[in-house]
Amino acid sequence: MKMADEPIVVGIDIGTTKVCTLVARVEGGSSFRILGVGIEPSQGIRKGTIVDLQAASQAIARSIEKAERTSGMEITSALVSLAGSHVSSVNSRGVVGIAGRVIDQEDVFRALDAAQAVAIPHNREIIHVIQRGFVVDGQDGIRMPVGMHGYRLEVEAHIITAAASTVENLRQCVQASGVEVVQFVLNPLASAEVVLSDTERQMGVVVCDIGGGTTDMAIYIDGDIWHTMVLGIGGNHITSDIAHGLRLPLSQAEEIKKLYGHAVQSDIPENETFSTRIFGEERPVEISRRDLAMIIEARVEEIFDLILQEIKRSGYDGLLPAGVVLTGGSSLLPGIRTLASQVMGLPVRIAKPENLLGLTDQLNSPAYSTSVGLLSWAMMMSETPAAAGKRSRKKGGSSEFGDWFKSFLKRLLP
Structure with a gap:
């Protein structure tokens, strides 16, 4: 959503004890103002997973409705938090040949695709593919290799996966309220955006x-x-x-x-x-x-x-x-x-969220770090146009994050 050329971002934090929907407007490209807040006690959710689809859907719907009412806006899409013991992670390495020329962003994308070529069971879905660093011809510690000359490019990536059925149940609960899930974000990654x-x-x-x-x-x-x-x-x-x-x-x-x-x-x-x-x-x-x-x-x-x-x-x-x-x-x-x-x-x-603007009375608490962190992720995504035509190869999951991640890398390029 956009209003007066300033993006509107939405995050839905679905936890075991509460569902918190936040609507915010990005201001100045680096901060956001809270426009709508919808906090509702959780139902049908245990240890981060759905145990009662109908009860969870109703709790999420009530939270979204409250946020729409306080913000005066209709919510059509959002970033959604993800947790639960079904989540696991693995570090992987992708390698591609460069043939002695200058590395461009396509080579970075190819290396990231290669890093995803790991054995992921069919019942798992890739949630995040996060680059940890690059190696060019044996030289490690490189943050961004674009523009460098080389023959061999390696990327170290952290891959986070979740149970596909659990993710789909969560997506179904959110979509029951007419809201599309743009991306699932792991709880500690969202929290880290605002507390570290x-x-x-x-x-x-x-x-x-x-x-x-x-x-x-x-x-x-x-x-x-x-x-x-x-x-x-x-x-x-x-x-x-x-x-x-x-x-x-x-x-x-x-x-x-x-x-x-x-x-x-x-x-x-x-x-x-x-x-x-x-x-x-x-x-x-x-x-x-x-x-x-x-x-x-x-x-x-x-x-x-x-x-x-x-x-x-x-x-x-x-x-x-x-x-x-x-x-x-x-x-x-x-x-x-x-x-x-x-x-x-x-x-x-x-730590707790700080330097918030707008409807922040309830949000200045560690309990809402993930909720506010989702807005930070959404703000990063809103700063770049979609990477058209860039599809990440997935082993049993959607490519939504792959598209955004490539778009995010483009933003980092000189």
Whole structure:
């Protein structure tokens, strides 16, 4: 959508706990103003995947309708977030011959196509193909090879895939509201657009988006994405532990977590209590905050243990001087930064979207990093015309991202 020559971008963040639709106008080519916000509790979604098609479609439709009403615009297309343990990634290398001439953008496109020639099962769909760097005649560390002379061009690419059926179910839910999915964007990649600094990306950093049903992480080194992973654990597991440990309904456990929760038991005075009504009791009972913190600390520690294991499994644990950047709704839990630093032995900070314009009252929170990050991705896509005639070869998926990625590369060319 365009208005007064300024593109209108739309992002739909479909999470386990909420669906957030944002409409924004790109201003000055580098910032955007929030025009419409539609936030609706999620239904029919568990750990980032659709478990009830009708309920999920209705929740998404309500979110889109709210955003249309506040912005005064009709939404016809959008970028949509993607998460879930079905997401996986692999690093690949593509090689093409140049025959001793100057490298042009077509050679870059051919190298990226070659990098996608990996064994992808028929039930998987390629979501992202992200270049990590180029090698020309054995010389590595090249950011953009166009204009260089060479005989052999190699590209190192990070390929992210997802279960095709899960992606199609999500697409079907969005299309039921009359909205076309322009591109799916992995949650931590969207969040990274608004919470990471260029210095952190260059030095080496992990962004962890801890949501309700999943913990999404991405490792950035030398300014590029090196590893991605989605863990099927999040804030809802903490809530479930509280509900079981204190014998409470889930809705009440969630409220208590937000009001009295803390991730470090030793930080809570022994005499602090709160009153609530539990199963089997006719009157409210007094519960120690330290007991509540003990339940929370055990689960949060497990989450960071799993994150640390994944960092070590990637092999990049020694290349992260910038440490960990936490975002997502569960990062709002008091004491979580301290516990994360203790468990992982890395510097930790909590980040949220900043420098927003327009309807931003609810969005200045880590819970909306992915939502705002989708707008940043959409803004990048709106800055260039479509790469007409450029089709990426896919192994079991659509070529939408291939078209945009080539278009995005053109924007980087001198």
